[in-house]
Amino acid sequence: MSTALPTALELAAAIATGSQTASAVLDEHFARIEAHDGVIQAFLSLNKDQAYATAQGVDDLVKAGNASTLPLLAGVPIAIKDNLNVTGTKTTCASKMLESYVSPYDATVISKIKAHQMPIVGKTNLDEFAMGSSCEKSAYHPTYNPWDTACVPGGSSGGSAACVSAGMVTLSLGSDTGGSVRQPASLCGIVGLKPTYGLVSRYGLVAFASSLDQVSPFARTVEDTAAILQVIAGKDAHDMTSSAPSVLPDYVASAQVGSLATQLAGKRLRVGIVDGFEGEGIQAGTQKAVTEAIARFEGLGADIKRISLTGFKEAIAAYYIIATAEASSNLARFDGVRYGLSERDGVENVYDMFAKTRAKGFGAEVKRRILLGSFALSAGYYDAYYGKAQLARKVLAQSFNQAWQDVDVLICPTSPSVAFKLGEKNDDPISMYLSDVATIPANLVGIPALSLPCGFDEATGLPIGLQLMVPAWEEEKLLAIAYAFQEAVGLKNLVPPAFQALKVTV
Amino acid sequence: MNTVAIESKYEVVLGLEVHVQLNTASKLFSTAANQFGSEPNQNTAVVCHALPGALPVLNAQAVESAIRVGLGLGCEIARYTKFDRKQYFYPDLPKAYQISQFDFPICGVGEITLSNGRKVRILRAHLEEDAGKLVHVGAAGLDGSTHSLVDFNRAGSPLVEIVSEPDMRSKEEAKEYMMMIRNIVRYLGVCDGNLEEGSMRCDANVSVRPWGQAEYGTKAEIKNMNSFRSIERAIESEVKRQIAIVESGGKVIQESRLWNEAKGETVSMRSKEEAHDYRYFPDPDIAPVHIEESWIEAIRATQPELPHEREARLVKDFGLSEYDASVLTEFKELGDYFLSATAFSREYKILSNYLQGDITGILKNEKKAIDETALTPEALAELANLTAQKDVSSAIAKKLLPVMLEKGGLPSALIESLGLKQLDNVDELKVIIAGIVAQNPDNVAAYKSGKDKLFGFFVGQTMKATQGRANPETVNTLVKEALDA
Numbered sequence: 001m002s003t004a005l006p007t008a009l010e011l012a013a014a015i016a017t018g019s020q021t022a023s024a025v026l027d028e029h030f031a032r033i034e035a036h037d038g039v040i041q042a043f044l045s046l047n048k049d050q051a052y053a054t055a056q057g058v059d060d061l062v063k064a065g066n067a068s069t070l071p072l073l074a075g076v077p078i079a080i081k082d083n084l085n086v087t088g089t090k091t092t093c094a095s096k097m098l099e100s101y102v103s104p105y106d107a108t109v110i111s112k113i114k115a116h117q118m119p120i121v122g123k124t125n126l127d128e129f130a131m132g133s134s135c136e137k138s139a140y141h142p143t144y145n146p147w148d149t150a151c152v153p154g155g156s157s158g159g160s161a162a163c164v165s166a167g168m169v170t171l172s173l174g175s176d177t178g179g180s181v182r183q184p185a186s187l188c189g190i191v192g193l194k195p196t197y198g199l200v201s202r203y204g205l206v207a208f209a210s211s212l213d214q215v216s217p218f219a220r221t222v223e224d225t226a227a228i229l230q231v232i233a234g235k236d237a238h239d240m241t242s243s244a245p246s247v248l249p250d251y252v253a254s255a256q257v258g259s260l261a262t263q264l265a266g267k268r269l270r271v272g273i274v275d276g277f278e279g280e281g282i283q284a285g286t287q288k289a290v291t292e293a294i295a296r297f298e299g300l301g302a303d304i305k306r307i308s309l310t311g312f313k314e315a316i317a318a319y320y321i322i323a324t325a326e327a328s329s330n331l332a333r334f335d336g337v338r339y340g341l342s343e344r345d346g347v348e349n350v351y352d353m354f355a356k357t358r359a360k361g362f363g364a365e366v367k368r369r370i371l372l373g374s375f376a377l378s379a380g381y382y383d384a385y386y387g388k389a390q391l392a393r394k395v396l397a398q399s400f401n402q403a404w405q406d407v408d409v410l411i412c413p414t415s416p417s418v419a420f421k422l423g424e425k426n427d428d429p430i431s432m433y434l435s436d437v438a439t440i441p442a443n444l445v446g447i448p449a450l451s452l453p454c455g456f457d458e459a460t461g462l463p464i465g466l467q468l469m470v471p472a473w474e475e476e477k478l479l480a481i482a483y484a485f486q487e488a489v490g491l492k493n494l495v496p497p498a499f500q501a502l503k504v505t506v
Numbered sequence: 507m508n509t510v511a512i513e514s515k516y517e518v519v520l521g522l523e524v525h526v527q528l529n530t531a532s533k534l535f536s537t538a539a540n541q542f543g544s545e546p547n548q549n550t551a552v553v554c555h556a557l558p559g560a561l562p563v564l565n566a567q568a569v570e571s572a573i574r575v576g577l578g579l580g581c582e583i584a585r586y587t588k589f590d591r592k593q594y595f596y597p598d599l600p601k602a603y604q605i606s607q608f609d610f611p612i613c614g615v616g617e618i619t620l621s622n623g624r625k626v627r628i629l630r631a632h633l634e635e636d637a638g639k640l641v642h643v644g645a646a647g648l649d650g651s652t653h654s655l656v657d658f659n660r661a662g663s664p665l666v667e668i669v670s671e672p673d674m675r676s677k678e679e680a681k682e683y684m685m686m687i688r689n690i691v692r693y694l695g696v697c698d699g700n701l702e703e704g705s706m707r708c709d710a711n712v713s714v715r716p717w718g719q720a721e722y723g724t725k726a727e728i729k730n731m732n733s734f735r736s737i738e739r740a741i742e743s744e745v746k747r748q749i750a751i752v753e754s755g756g757k758v759i760q761e762s763r764l765w766n767e768a769k770g771e772t773v774s775m776r777s778k779e780e781a782h783d784y785r786y787f788p789d790p791d792i793a794p795v796h797i798e799e800s801w802i803e804a805i806r807a808t809q810p811e812l813p814h815e816r817e818a819r820l821v822k823d824f825g826l827s828e829y830d831a832s833v834l835t836e837f838k839e840l841g842d843y844f845l846s847a848t849a850f851s852r853e854y855k856i857l858s859n860y861l862q863g864d865i866t867g868i869l870k871n872e873k874k875a876i877d878e879t880a881l882t883p884e885a886l887a888e889l890a891n892l893t894a895q896k897d898v899s900s901a902i903a904k905k906l907l908p909v910m911l912e913k914g915g916l917p918s919a920l921i922e923s924l925g926l927k928q929l930d931n932v933d934e935l936k937v938i939i940a941g942i943v944a945q946n947p948d949n950v951a952a953y954k955s956g957k958d959k960l961f962g963f964f965v966g967q968t969m970k971a972t973q974g975r976a977n978p979e980t981v982n983t984l985v986k987e988a989l990d991a
Contacts, residue, residue, distance in 0.1 A: 210790035332602030
């Protein structure tokens with residue numbers, strides 16, 4: 001199953017060879033946004049002037065005969081989650097707290113995207129401050145799943161996932177703290193990659209949980225995912241937690257025919273199936289798709305092994321302590337003193353201003369997590385909660401390290417279920433939290449993980465995502481395995497039928 | 507019992523927390539300039555305002571300075587150190603947490619020995635960032651102001667907080683300890699040590715206990731002392747307050763108290779500062795720092811001379827008295843001039859005398875530091891040499907020095923241009939002295955009848971008549987000759 005919509009690499013090639021201008025590419029994508037975003041509501045703001053200026057710059061280079069100097073993906077439109085700072089654009093984090101906040105600086109990933117002359121079409125919706133798994137916790141409006149608009153696109157990077165899925169762009173950036181890119185990628189039938197912690201700079205990403213956050217791309221193919229990773233990866237002097245190698249590998253080369261054989265250096269691929277994703281809590285369709293995925297790997301000549309990871313399922317408890325503790329601290333800066341919402345009328349004193357500003361500016365889910373996190377760090381509780389959670393994190397890392405002795409890649413469903421209906425989990429935060437059970441461990445131990453389509457649920461017709469996890473810094477191998485699987489399963493560049501009519505010419 | 511007798515029943519126990527503001531070029535976690543006296547919020551970057559998405563990057567220069575301070579205080583230097591968030595809401599704290607160090611400070615235990623032999627143990631010294639500054643509009647302080655402004659120029663400035671054990675036993679010891687730390691950081695070149703401008707601050711933990719009692723009394727933490735004098739006064743006042751409470755059967759409350767300079771008393775801060783739970787936790791934005799032994803050794807190898815080392819050297823290498831050496835050590839810039847001048851003159855005692863006498867006097871009047879004058883060590887050295895050769899008298903020196911400080915130049919040249927060349931011509935002087943003797947027959951007679959003190963009168967008149975240029979020794983001889991004739 002494939003669509004006629006071009007991929008990001010195809011667009012880049014068309015622009016570079018002069019068969020299409022970057023401005024025309026941008027026109028067609030804005031036309032798609034115009035046509036579809038009324039229904040999907042993926043965007044919080046558009047950025048036409050800046051985007052067209054960038055496209056014009058690319059076209060000028062091509063016209064002047066300098067197409068050979070174009071950087072990778074030049075002229076390819078991209079959408080950005082609204083928790084990444086882009087100079088001169090609003091960065092709301094889908095919160096009332098930052099409703100009118102205009103950023104005065106670029107996140108490092110944005111600087112890189114600008115250096116690659118990629119037009120930034122707009123900023124996308126998310127659960128407020130990236131806290132949620134459905135995109136319903138946006139303070140502005142929900143985003144709808146292109147495969148079924150009664151369903152959520154997943155979250156928190158739901159806007160960035162939905163706009164790629166509906167073909168409004170070929171690429172977007174999200175952020176993944178506990179699955180916020182992989183889970184919506186899974187629910188929207190596209191590819192989402194959370195890189196190794198430190199591979200991509202966090203500078204300019206509004207922090208949710210600093211030790212877990214990682215800027216992460218969406219695309220509709222593994223090849224495009226590799227290309228955008230090539231653009232955004234790299235060590236950054238502005239981020240002390242970034243630690244990428246000084247010379248980046250060629251990720252684009254990893255997502256090609258034959259790259260898996262190169263990566264494995266003649267050895268057989270060893271695939272580990274994470275135990276615990278059968279039966280209760282896992283949808284039948286999802287389970288079936290994973291079973292078929294295992295067969296595909298066998299077809300690729302892989303050795304299959306079941307792996308029981310100590311603490312994999314318990315990781316969710318540790319995660320909700322660590323993530324909320326860090327969030328409670330990271331979000332303390334929103335106090336009404338310097339920027340953003342500030343409640344000043346009728347306040348008794350500055351503490352009253354803090355309280356009223358925060359009471360009004362934050363939504364219920366954000367408040368819930370700030371309270372949880374503040375409690376976890378309180379005197380007398382620190383050891384029992386935060387200390388223990390960090391210990392669980394270490395145990396989990398050890399069990400992963402053990403697993404890497406036996407397998408090259410670990411697989412499991414990205415999400416226990418396909419996209420759920422809007423409102424379905426609203427009154428049940430625990431159930432919402434549990435939808436991240438498979439994705440959270442990769443954030444806790446900092447390893448790269450990728451979700452890509454592996455099938456469709458027969459009951460609902462909704463896409464199902466498979467998660468692949470590899471050791472830290474092995475993005476090349478991850479992309480090679482994902483590419484081989486993508487080609488074997490034949491699910492790539494998926495766009496739901498309702499969004500295929502409007503063409504993009506190359 | 508009188509007050510003194512009552513107070514003598516108690517032993518004073520003091521510990522100090524000294525904040526040293528490091529003079530690094532940029533802030534502790536930001537590239538913004540670490541500089542003061544600029545327009546409000548001029549020296550700020552995204553990190554200083556805690557803009558969403560901003561991340562701290564540790565300043566290696568600040569880490570090096572902190573290691574220097576640690577080595578200067580004889581502290582153990584940590585091989586592993588990390589940063590933690592200390593969380594509380596206040597408008598001058600942009601992130602609503604201060605990046606500080608909780609359980610792994612950069613410097614561990616050290617020790618300082620006071621002049622009376624008392625050893626003050628240092629518990630730790632850690633790096634942390636400063637907060638911004640509130641400016642209350644419409645009143646001197648918060649009370650009565652219409653609104654407050656916040657200036658983040660200071661926000662993120664690097665501080666080393668040096669925490670002592672409660673080892674001091676008098677306000678004098680506390681003051682000396684503070685002065686010693688000030689001198690050490692100034693010698694290290696990491697801080698100007700200016701208390702009034704806030705580049706050094708201290709909080710004092712004060713408690714009292716009856717002599718012989720093993721347990722410490724309940725302490726109060728005194729804040730807002732911004733001079734050596736206020737440190738002494740605040741401690742004195744707090745000790746009196748605590749003794750009065752204990753004597754009347756009351757209990758001292760553990761709390762923070764603010765020193766009120768105008769009222770001369772400490773005031774409770776409890777209303778403002780409830781028992782805080784700072785919810786410390788490791789800052790996930792800052793990777794822990796592993797300090798290599800080789801780095802510490804490189805810093806140790808380039809460690810500047812410390813005050814006690816200089817003092818000893820001044821006595822040993824230059825033959826100065828202990829008193830002179832201590833003055834030239836305490837006033838570091840004078841000592842620096844002295845040492846620079848010794849490259850051009852071996853008249854060490856004379857150099858020291860000029861620096862501590864005439865020059866200090868002029869500097870006090872002009873309210874200047876020596877390095878703000880035009881005086882060069884070379885010129886000072888020449889003056890000392892000329893003095894030793896008796897080509898310059900103290901009277902001539904008094905005329906030369908103000909010019910040397912204001913306009914610069916070598917004394918040999920100035921003597922010519924100002925017409926201050928010493929009058930040593932015997933014949934010329936004889937004529938002048940003869941005139942003075944002739945004009946004062948009464949004094950001559952009185953001198954001859956035994957009033958020896960009048961000798962000084964004739965010398966003085968001669969010096970006056972020569973505008974101080976006459977060689978004093980020659981004048982002495984000639985006046986004696988004239989009077990005894």
